Amino acid sequence: MSSIGKSINQFIIEQQLSHAGSGTDDLSGLLADIASACKKIAHLVSRSAIIGIGGASESENVQGEVQKKLDIITNDVMVEHLNCHGYLAAMVSEEIEDIIQIPEQLPKGKYLIAFDPLDGSSNIDINLSVGTIFSILRCPQGVTQPTLEDFMQAGTEQVCAGFCVYGPTTMMILTTGDGVNGFTLDRDIGEFVLTHPKMTIPEDTAEFAVNISNQRFWETPVKSYIEECIQGIDGEREKNFNMRWVASMVSEVYRVLTRGGIFLYPLETKSTSPNGKLRLMYEASPMSFIVEQAGGVSSTGYQRIMDIKPTDLHQRVPVILGSKNEVERVIGYHEEG
Numbered sequence: 001m002s003s004i005g006k007s008i009n010q011f012i013i014e015q016q017l018s019h020a021g022s023g024t025d026d027l028s029g030l031l032a033d034i035a036s037a038c039k040k041i042a043h044l045v046s047r048s049a050i051i052g053i054g055g056a057s058e059s060e061n062v063q064g065e066v067q068k069k070l071d072i073i074t075n076d077v078m079v080e081h082l083n084c085h086g087y088l089a090a091m092v093s094e095e096i097e098d099i100i101q102i103p104e105q106l107p108k109g110k111y112l113i114a115f116d117p118l119d120g121s122s123n124i125d126i127n128l129s130v131g132t133i134f135s136i137l138r139c140p141q142g143v144t145q146p147t148l149e150d151f152m153q154a155g156t157e158q159v160c161a162g163f164c165v166y167g168p169t170t171m172m173i174l175t176t177g178d179g180v181n182g183f184t185l186d187r188d189i190g191e192f193v194l195t196h197p198k199m200t201i202p203e204d205t206a207e208f209a210v211n212i213s214n215q216r217f218w219e220t221p222v223k224s225y226i227e228e229c230i231q232g233i234d235g236e237r238e239k240n241f242n243m244r245w246v247a248s249m250v251s252e253v254y255r256v257l258t259r260g261g262i263f264l265y266p267l268e269t270k271s272t273s274p275n276g277k278l279r280l281m282y283e284a285s286p287m288s289f290i291v292e293q294a295g296g297v298s299s300t301g302y303q304r305i306m307d308i309k310p311t312d313l314h315q316r317v318p319v320i321l322g323s324k325n326e327v328e329r330v331i332g333y334h335e336e337g
Protein backbone atom coordinates (compact mmCIF):
# COMPACT_ATOMS: atom_id res chain seq x y z
CA MET A 1 0.00 0.00 0.00
CA SER A 2 1.30 3.48 -0.84
CA SER A 3 2.41 5.49 2.15
CA ILE A 4 1.74 8.82 0.40
CA GLY A 5 -0.27 11.12 2.62
CA LYS A 6 1.15 9.73 5.87
CA SER A 7 2.01 12.36 8.47
CA ILE A 8 5.67 12.89 9.26
CA ASN A 9 5.19 11.73 12.88
CA GLN A 10 3.44 8.52 11.84
CA PHE A 11 6.11 7.90 9.21
CA ILE A 12 9.02 8.28 11.68
CA ILE A 13 7.40 6.07 14.31
CA GLU A 14 6.71 3.35 11.73
CA GLN A 15 10.25 3.65 10.37
CA GLN A 16 11.68 3.22 13.88
CA LEU A 17 9.44 0.24 14.63
CA SER A 18 10.36 -1.47 11.36
CA HIS A 19 14.02 -1.70 12.34
CA ALA A 20 14.48 -5.04 14.04
CA GLY A 21 14.85 -4.73 17.78
CA SER A 22 14.35 -0.99 17.95
CA GLY A 23 11.41 0.76 19.53
CA THR A 24 10.39 4.37 19.16
CA ASP A 25 12.56 6.71 21.13
CA ASP A 26 13.15 10.40 21.68
CA LEU A 27 14.04 10.91 18.02
CA SER A 28 10.40 10.90 16.96
CA GLY A 29 9.62 13.46 19.69
CA LEU A 30 12.55 15.62 18.63
CA LEU A 31 11.48 15.49 14.98
CA ALA A 32 7.96 16.49 15.98
CA ASP A 33 9.42 19.55 17.78
CA ILE A 34 11.50 20.41 14.71
CA ALA A 35 8.42 20.10 12.50
CA SER A 36 6.49 22.48 14.82
CA ALA A 37 9.33 25.01 14.74
CA CYS A 38 9.48 24.84 10.95
CA LYS A 39 5.71 25.35 10.65
CA LYS A 40 6.04 28.49 12.77
CA ILE A 41 8.99 29.70 10.67
CA ALA A 42 7.04 29.06 7.45
CA HIS A 43 4.22 31.19 8.84
CA LEU A 44 6.58 34.02 9.91
CA VAL A 45 8.45 34.00 6.58
CA SER A 46 5.21 34.25 4.61
CA ARG A 47 3.98 37.15 6.79
CA SER A 48 7.31 38.95 7.25
CA ALA A 49 6.43 42.05 5.21
CA ILE A 50 2.97 42.34 6.80
CA ILE A 51 4.22 42.16 10.38
CA GLY A 52 7.36 44.22 9.77
CA ILE A 53 10.06 41.62 10.31
CA GLY A 54 11.71 41.80 6.87
CA GLY A 55 15.06 43.49 6.23
CA ALA A 56 18.36 43.71 8.04
CA SER A 57 18.89 43.94 11.79
CA GLU A 58 21.58 46.07 13.39
CA SER A 59 23.73 43.13 14.39
CA GLU A 60 26.33 40.83 12.82
CA ASN A 61 26.68 37.10 13.44
CA VAL A 62 29.85 35.30 14.49
CA GLN A 63 31.03 35.17 10.87
CA GLY A 64 30.74 38.95 10.49
CA GLU A 65 27.65 38.75 8.28
CA VAL A 66 24.89 41.33 8.78
CA GLN A 67 21.97 39.41 10.25
CA LYS A 68 18.49 39.72 8.83
CA LYS A 69 15.79 40.30 11.46
CA LEU A 70 14.43 36.91 10.49
CA ASP A 71 17.83 35.23 11.06
CA ILE A 72 17.52 36.22 14.72
CA ILE A 73 13.80 35.52 15.07
CA THR A 74 13.99 32.08 13.43
CA ASN A 75 16.97 31.17 15.61
CA ASP A 76 14.86 31.99 18.68
CA VAL A 77 11.93 29.94 17.33
CA MET A 78 14.19 26.91 16.93
CA VAL A 79 15.66 27.29 20.44
CA GLU A 80 12.26 27.79 22.10
CA HIS A 81 10.69 24.78 20.36
CA LEU A 82 13.62 22.44 20.95
CA ASN A 83 14.76 23.12 24.48
CA CYS A 84 11.76 22.13 26.55
CA HIS A 85 10.90 18.44 26.06
CA GLY A 86 14.08 16.79 27.26
CA TYR A 87 15.22 15.34 23.93
CA LEU A 88 18.37 17.44 23.60
CA ALA A 89 21.51 17.87 25.70
CA ALA A 90 22.55 21.07 23.86
CA MET A 91 22.34 22.87 20.51
CA VAL A 92 24.53 24.90 18.19
CA SER A 93 23.33 27.41 15.62
CA GLU A 94 24.88 29.17 12.65
CA GLU A 95 23.72 32.45 14.23
CA ILE A 96 25.19 31.94 17.73
CA GLU A 97 28.89 31.90 18.58
CA ASP A 98 28.87 29.37 21.43
CA ILE A 99 27.01 26.22 22.47
CA ILE A 100 23.40 26.83 23.50
CA GLN A 101 22.94 24.92 26.76
CA ILE A 102 19.54 23.67 27.91
CA PRO A 103 18.44 25.79 30.91
CA GLU A 104 19.23 24.20 34.31
CA GLN A 105 15.58 23.74 35.30
CA LEU A 106 14.68 21.81 32.12
CA PRO A 107 15.21 18.10 31.47
CA LYS A 108 18.14 17.06 29.25
CA GLY A 109 18.17 14.39 26.56
CA LYS A 110 20.54 12.21 24.60
CA TYR A 111 20.79 14.14 21.33
CA LEU A 112 22.71 17.18 20.10
CA ILE A 113 21.52 19.35 17.23
CA ALA A 114 23.23 21.79 14.84
CA PHE A 115 21.03 24.06 12.74
CA ASP A 116 20.97 26.88 10.22
CA PRO A 117 17.65 28.50 11.19
CA LEU A 118 17.28 30.45 7.95
CA ASP A 119 19.32 29.44 4.95
CA GLY A 120 19.49 31.75 1.94
CA SER A 121 18.34 34.66 4.06
CA SER A 122 19.62 37.20 1.49
CA ASN A 123 16.63 36.01 -0.56
CA ILE A 124 13.88 36.95 1.88
CA ASP A 125 13.43 40.52 0.75
CA ILE A 126 13.29 39.53 -2.94
CA ASN A 127 10.66 36.88 -2.21
CA LEU A 128 12.68 33.81 -3.19
CA SER A 129 12.77 30.53 -1.31
CA VAL A 130 14.62 30.20 2.00
CA GLY A 131 14.86 27.27 4.40
CA THR A 132 16.04 25.66 7.64
CA ILE A 133 18.73 22.95 7.81
CA PHE A 134 19.42 20.61 10.75
CA SER A 135 21.76 17.81 11.78
CA ILE A 136 21.13 15.50 14.76
CA LEU A 137 24.01 13.82 16.60
CA ARG A 138 24.21 11.58 19.67
CA CYS A 139 25.45 13.21 22.86
CA PRO A 140 28.27 11.08 24.35
CA GLN A 141 26.92 8.95 27.20
CA GLY A 142 26.96 10.48 30.66
CA VAL A 143 27.54 14.03 29.41
CA THR A 144 25.03 16.52 30.84
CA GLN A 145 26.80 19.78 30.00
CA PRO A 146 28.17 19.22 26.45
CA THR A 147 31.42 20.94 25.49
CA LEU A 148 32.91 21.81 22.11
CA GLU A 149 34.60 18.40 21.90
CA ASP A 150 31.21 16.62 22.17
CA PHE A 151 30.03 18.40 19.01
CA MET A 152 33.21 17.64 17.03
CA GLN A 153 31.73 14.57 15.29
CA ALA A 154 32.19 13.66 11.63
CA GLY A 155 29.12 13.72 9.38
CA THR A 156 29.13 9.91 9.37
CA GLU A 157 28.00 10.09 13.05
CA GLN A 158 24.74 11.88 12.20
CA VAL A 159 21.57 10.11 13.35
CA CYS A 160 19.33 12.22 11.18
CA ALA A 161 19.54 15.24 8.89
CA GLY A 162 16.91 17.31 7.20
CA PHE A 163 15.92 20.60 5.73
CA CYS A 164 12.83 22.65 5.04
CA VAL A 165 12.22 24.82 2.00
CA TYR A 166 9.80 27.72 2.42
CA GLY A 167 8.85 28.16 -1.22
CA PRO A 168 5.64 27.98 -3.24
CA THR A 169 4.97 25.02 -0.94
CA THR A 170 6.69 24.34 2.38
CA MET A 171 8.54 21.03 2.28
CA MET A 172 10.62 19.01 4.71
CA ILE A 173 13.23 16.56 3.43
CA LEU A 174 14.49 13.99 5.88
CA THR A 175 16.91 11.11 6.26
CA THR A 176 17.59 8.87 9.23
CA GLY A 177 20.09 6.81 7.21
CA ASP A 178 17.46 4.75 5.43
CA GLY A 179 16.87 6.74 2.24
CA VAL A 180 15.41 10.20 1.77
CA ASN A 181 11.76 11.16 2.01
CA GLY A 182 10.01 14.45 1.26
CA PHE A 183 6.98 15.81 3.11
CA THR A 184 4.75 18.72 2.08
CA LEU A 185 3.06 20.98 4.62
CA ASP A 186 -0.68 20.60 4.22
CA ARG A 187 -1.78 23.95 5.63
CA ASP A 188 -5.41 22.80 5.95
CA ILE A 189 -4.53 20.18 8.55
CA GLY A 190 -1.27 21.74 9.81
CA GLU A 191 0.77 18.60 9.15
CA PHE A 192 3.73 17.64 6.98
CA VAL A 193 2.53 14.70 4.87
CA LEU A 194 4.60 12.30 2.80
CA THR A 195 4.48 13.34 -0.85
CA HIS A 196 7.95 12.37 -2.16
CA PRO A 197 8.90 8.89 -0.89
CA LYS A 198 12.37 7.44 -1.54
CA MET A 199 13.91 10.40 -3.36
CA THR A 200 16.84 9.52 -5.61
CA ILE A 201 19.27 11.70 -7.52
CA PRO A 202 19.78 10.73 -11.18
CA GLU A 203 23.41 9.68 -11.76
CA ASP A 204 23.80 11.88 -14.83
CA THR A 205 22.92 15.49 -15.36
CA ALA A 206 23.38 18.41 -17.72
CA GLU A 207 22.71 21.13 -15.13
CA PHE A 208 25.26 22.90 -12.93
CA ALA A 209 24.93 25.49 -10.17
CA VAL A 210 27.80 27.74 -9.16
CA ASN A 211 28.29 31.42 -8.34
CA ILE A 212 30.28 32.29 -11.43
CA SER A 213 31.25 35.72 -10.10
CA ASN A 214 33.84 33.93 -7.95
CA GLN A 215 35.46 32.22 -10.95
CA ARG A 216 38.78 34.07 -10.59
CA PHE A 217 39.28 32.48 -7.14
CA TRP A 218 38.71 28.84 -8.16
CA GLU A 219 41.41 26.23 -8.52
CA THR A 220 42.20 24.71 -11.94
CA PRO A 221 40.06 21.52 -11.55
CA VAL A 222 36.85 23.51 -10.96
CA LYS A 223 37.76 26.15 -13.55
CA SER A 224 38.33 23.43 -16.18
CA TYR A 225 35.13 21.58 -15.31
CA ILE A 226 32.91 24.68 -15.54
CA GLU A 227 34.65 25.81 -18.72
CA GLU A 228 33.80 22.42 -20.31
CA CYS A 229 30.15 22.78 -19.27
CA ILE A 230 29.96 26.26 -20.78
CA GLN A 231 31.50 25.11 -24.08
CA GLY A 232 28.60 22.68 -24.36
CA ILE A 233 28.18 20.75 -27.59
CA ASP A 234 31.19 22.51 -29.13
CA GLY A 235 33.59 21.38 -26.37
CA GLU A 236 35.03 18.17 -25.00
CA ARG A 237 31.76 17.10 -23.37
CA GLU A 238 29.86 17.32 -26.66
CA LYS A 239 26.64 18.17 -24.85
CA ASN A 240 24.93 21.38 -23.76
CA PHE A 241 24.58 22.24 -20.09
CA ASN A 242 22.05 24.45 -18.34
CA MET A 243 22.94 26.66 -15.35
CA ARG A 244 20.98 27.68 -12.24
CA TRP A 245 22.00 29.76 -9.19
CA VAL A 246 19.30 30.51 -6.63
CA ALA A 247 21.75 31.59 -3.88
CA SER A 248 19.77 29.47 -1.44
CA MET A 249 21.37 26.11 -0.71
CA VAL A 250 18.07 24.53 0.35
CA SER A 251 16.56 25.29 -3.06
CA GLU A 252 19.64 24.11 -4.93
CA VAL A 253 19.76 20.79 -3.05
CA TYR A 254 16.03 20.32 -3.44
CA ARG A 255 16.40 20.80 -7.20
CA VAL A 256 19.27 18.30 -7.31
CA LEU A 257 17.12 15.80 -5.38
CA THR A 258 14.23 16.15 -7.78
CA ARG A 259 15.89 16.34 -11.19
CA GLY A 260 19.63 15.85 -10.65
CA GLY A 261 22.40 18.39 -11.07
CA ILE A 262 25.74 19.39 -9.65
CA PHE A 263 26.09 22.17 -7.05
CA LEU A 264 29.47 23.73 -6.30
CA TYR A 265 30.66 26.21 -3.68
CA PRO A 266 34.34 25.38 -4.13
CA LEU A 267 37.64 26.31 -2.55
CA GLU A 268 38.43 29.93 -3.32
CA THR A 269 42.13 30.63 -3.10
CA LYS A 270 43.05 34.28 -2.55
CA SER A 271 39.48 35.30 -1.68
CA THR A 272 38.51 36.57 1.79
CA SER A 273 36.85 33.20 2.40
CA PRO A 274 39.37 30.67 1.02
CA ASN A 275 37.50 27.59 2.23
CA GLY A 276 34.36 28.55 0.37
CA LYS A 277 31.28 29.93 2.04
CA LEU A 278 29.30 27.02 3.41
CA ARG A 279 29.43 25.93 7.03
CA LEU A 280 30.39 22.31 7.71
CA MET A 281 28.13 21.65 10.68
CA TYR A 282 25.03 23.61 9.64
CA GLU A 283 25.02 23.19 5.86
CA ALA A 284 27.64 20.90 4.28
CA SER A 285 27.42 17.93 6.62
CA PRO A 286 23.60 17.52 6.82
CA MET A 287 23.19 18.16 3.08
CA SER A 288 25.92 15.59 2.32
CA PHE A 289 24.12 12.97 4.44
CA ILE A 290 20.91 13.61 2.50
CA VAL A 291 22.63 13.64 -0.90
CA GLU A 292 24.50 10.38 -0.22
CA GLN A 293 21.33 8.73 1.05
CA ALA A 294 19.66 9.68 -2.25
CA GLY A 295 22.45 8.04 -4.26
CA GLY A 296 24.47 11.21 -4.94
CA VAL A 297 28.04 12.13 -4.03
CA SER A 298 29.33 14.99 -1.87
CA SER A 299 32.96 16.05 -1.66
CA THR A 300 35.26 19.01 -1.12
CA GLY A 301 36.99 17.90 -4.32
CA TYR A 302 39.71 16.31 -2.19
CA GLN A 303 37.74 14.51 0.53
CA ARG A 304 34.31 13.04 1.27
CA ILE A 305 32.52 15.72 3.33
CA MET A 306 30.87 13.14 5.60
CA ASP A 307 34.37 12.07 6.77
CA ILE A 308 35.42 15.52 7.99
CA LYS A 309 35.60 15.85 11.77
CA PRO A 310 34.98 19.51 12.60
CA THR A 311 37.58 21.44 14.56
CA ASP A 312 35.46 24.54 15.05
CA LEU A 313 31.71 25.17 15.38
CA HIS A 314 31.67 27.65 12.50
CA GLN A 315 34.20 26.01 10.17
CA ARG A 316 33.66 26.47 6.44
CA VAL A 317 34.33 23.85 3.77
CA PRO A 318 34.25 23.67 -0.02
CA VAL A 319 31.20 21.76 -1.30
CA ILE A 320 30.72 19.87 -4.57
CA LEU A 321 27.61 17.70 -4.48
CA GLY A 322 24.93 16.08 -6.60
CA SER A 323 24.66 13.60 -9.45
CA LYS A 324 27.22 10.83 -9.01
CA ASN A 325 28.88 10.81 -12.42
CA GLU A 326 29.40 14.58 -12.59
CA VAL A 327 30.72 14.94 -9.02
CA GLU A 328 33.07 12.00 -9.57
CA ARG A 329 34.33 13.65 -12.73
CA VAL A 330 35.22 16.81 -10.76
CA ILE A 331 36.89 14.70 -8.03
CA GLY A 332 38.89 13.03 -10.81
CA TYR A 333 40.13 16.44 -11.99
CA HIS A 334 41.32 17.18 -8.42
CA GLU A 335 43.17 13.84 -8.35
CA GLU A 336 44.92 14.70 -11.62
CA GLY A 337 46.06 17.96 -9.95
Ligand SMILES: O=P(O)(O)OC[C@H]1O[C@](O)(COP(=O)(O)O)[C@@H](O)[C@@H]1O
Binding pocket: 094, 116, 118, 119, 120, 121, 122, 211, 247, 248, 249, 250, 265, 277
Ligand atom coordinates in the same frame (compact mmCIF):
# COMPACT_ATOMS: atom_id res chain seq x y z
O1 LIG B 1 25.93 34.92 -1.90
P1 LIG B 1 26.30 33.71 -2.70
O2 LIG B 1 27.75 33.64 -2.99
O3 LIG B 1 25.45 33.56 -3.91
O4 LIG B 1 26.05 32.47 -1.72
C1 LIG B 1 24.88 31.75 -1.68
C2 LIG B 1 25.01 30.70 -0.63
O5 LIG B 1 25.02 31.34 0.63
C3 LIG B 1 24.00 30.84 1.45
O6 LIG B 1 22.91 31.71 1.32
C4 LIG B 1 24.48 30.80 2.87
O7 LIG B 1 23.47 30.61 3.78
P2 LIG B 1 22.94 31.67 4.90
O8 LIG B 1 21.87 32.51 4.27
O9 LIG B 1 22.44 30.72 5.93
O10 LIG B 1 24.13 32.48 5.34
C5 LIG B 1 23.63 29.48 0.83
O11 LIG B 1 22.31 29.14 1.07
C6 LIG B 1 23.89 29.72 -0.64
O12 LIG B 1 24.25 28.55 -1.32
Ligand SMILES: [Mg+2]
Binding pocket: 116, 118, 119, 120, 249, 283
Ligand atom coordinates in the same frame (compact mmCIF):
# COMPACT_ATOMS: atom_id res chain seq x y z
MG1 LIG C 1 22.85 28.80 5.24
Ligand SMILES: [Mg+2]
Binding pocket: 071, 094, 116, 117, 118, 119, 120, 121
Ligand atom coordinates in the same frame (compact mmCIF):
# COMPACT_ATOMS: atom_id res chain seq x y z
MG1 LIG D 1 21.48 31.03 7.75
